[in-house]
Amino acid sequence: MLCVVSNLVSVSESLTKSNNSVKLQLQRRMKTLVVFDFDHTIVDDNSDTWVIRSTPEQTLPDWLKKSYQRGRWTEYMGRVLTYIGEQSVRPEHMRAVMESIPFTDGMIELLTFISEHKKDIDCIIISDSNSVFIDWVLHASGVKSAMDDVFTNPASIDARGYMSVRCFHAHDCRQCPVNLCKRRVLQDFREKQAKADVHYERICYIGDGGNDFCPIKELKEGDIAMPRKGFTLEKRLCKAISEDSEALHAKIMPWASGNEILRQLRALIE
Template sequence: LTAIDFDYTIINDNSDTVVRQLLTDVPQSVEDLRGIHGWTFYMNEILRLLHLNKVPASEIIEAVVCIPPTPNMIDMFHSLKKMDCEVIIISDANTIFIEEWLKAHGVRDCIHKIYSNPAKLQGRRLTVKGYHEQNWCRISAKNMCKGYILSEYIMEREKAGTVFRYLSYCGDGRNDLCPILRLRAEDFVFPRKNYTLDKLLKKSDKVKCKIIPWSDTKIIVQTLQNLCVKKK
């Protein structure tokens, strides 16, 4: 099983900030919402302002779809599919941005499941809300504990008869730390080199799994291919 983040991991930018840039001016009262209610609440308000400014949902989605992938990410998805590796996305972006980007780049069928903040089109307006509201994890955002989501998926698959011999996690940010702390010694984390997660892992003494930083996904594919050979 490989779990992977979206912003700055699959894509080489942050989908929310790209969309935010479609607005020429955001009132300070809206900017203040980030500190009061959190990022996802703020982004829902940004989407409302875009609608009020007559920016169509198609233009918003096009801005996201045009974000380039990180180096060799598309090839990695195809390689993992050939290896019969289950891939899930756990992201604090939203379901529409992720789904549309994957479809546009021809890799939607490489992903088993997407866990993200649910978004939908209401009339001509995009809306987004938090994935869940949690108070049990201090190192995660209140709308998404990625460690909880990863553990739930593993248990769900075990109930269906699939037990993963190896787990790997690929991410870049602070909110990727919780799932990594749940990985075992035989598992792998692939932090994007020189990003926040990479720096946090260098300081942490709680991580049990193997750490392999990356700037190109070729090293991820090579590592997982070697695991497949070991399994045989």
């Protein structure tokens, strides 16, 4: 009888060790999801205003500037792009101008690192720019392979050579511009990945602007919010924490250079 009990204990211990081993292997296989904004984060300027450099006067007329309505930037950019087309600016010239937009210091190195560690990192962009601008810039820089997906306002070029842009989606979030709620996009992406049995150990959210605040509020303990130092997002996060120390669950790690993010990301996965 003692021998039988001993064997039962041995089998139980073996199963426990096996289950623990499987859990550890699953934990090791879980990736980090890195989420980027684009303007003033990956690139060191606003792509929507940078394109104005492609016009003959490199500026917009006052009537067009005054047509902007708060919260409706994408609709305004549609009028800007139509105006640029009417100035006989060809898409080739516009593309050359967009490809000259400077990257934020250290971002090329960071995106190169991500592209070399795809077994550990999934990476997406959620941006209020547009699909054509982002595609042009990423292609020219040679770092498009870092990205698994890009969520932004869809844009296209018609037979005349005019570019047009549409709002990404409709939503009911009162905190975000009418064309894009980044929190909703992040939620939808995670749900889609979960259905494919892809789960993330952590999310690192990297941004600079006020529209990055909404998705960061949804981050959990163990996630990391990375606001660019001196920009709107950092100020809003500081204000939220000062008003309620438990308002945010993610760890806050401000940055000034992509190299700082690279060091943190390397430490997380290696």
